[in-house]
Amino acid sequence: MTLESMKVAILASDRFELAELESPMKALKAAGAHVFVVAPHHGEIVGMNHNDVGHSVKVDRSLADTKADEFDALLLPGGVANPDELRTMPRAVAFVKHFADTQKPIGVICHGSWTLIEADSVKDRHMTSWPSLQTDLLNAGARWVDQEVVVDHNLVSSRKPDDLPAFNKAFITLLQHQPVRRAA
Template identity: 55%
Template structure:
């Protein structure tokens, strides 16, 4: 891959019930590009993946979200699955962790149901993104500009609709993570009334 992520550590934030392929495919792409990847979760030990409605594999959690420092990571990946974002969107530590990436202008990649988390983190207003079809009304109601496209990039925020979009999602995610800090991402956070970290 043209861009390399050597020396960068990327966080994948997930809880039980994540769509397994939306964690494993981005993780493989990141590692192939040279990144170190850590799974961060509200739960310690292991988290349970799902293949749609069926249980998949379990994955070791590297760091509890309450003890994770966003400044240690170059970017954030948010896998979907209906249960996973529903858990994370009401977890204060998870929301604080997500907001920290936006405040610092760091790239974030969210797929499928994961933009639900972004609503509760207060970071979608005025942003252009896509998502799984069932949560688009929620995103519009939160002030986002929602489109039906394979992958959308808006100032470091990468979003896709579902597992079929993973090849495009992973490619753009790597590109944005390689670029690093996005001033527009930090500016959007500032416009939303949150302080910008430098």
């Protein structure tokens, strides 16, 4: 089954982890999804290869010009600075909260969980993340485990770039079993 009619938003800011945006984006596009990079500003966002500055990625839509109900699913890549910045932006938090509140599919990798925590969207959810977020997730009410990928209803979480093959497969499988929901 392909994802031809599905629109997926990738919410990221500068200093996102390159592999955690590019690998899922490539897999989603290969499965037929329409993928849009949404960022706090127009232009490009700068990625990271762990602690080293990487290349830029084109922004398709600015957060100010985008409505969450335009999309069927959300991807939150990690990198330390990316979600740390997004969780301080009320518009970004509201964007993420829309997906959680409407039970639309969310894929989250590594430190991306910080934005979900800020959106008060992890309570009673079974999740994984980069190990240093374990306490943050537990304090926010999640049930944390150390696994390469965890699927809990509409939420797929993963720990790190090494886990991306399992994450991509699980997220695409989840999306293949979702109805396409659009705003009227």
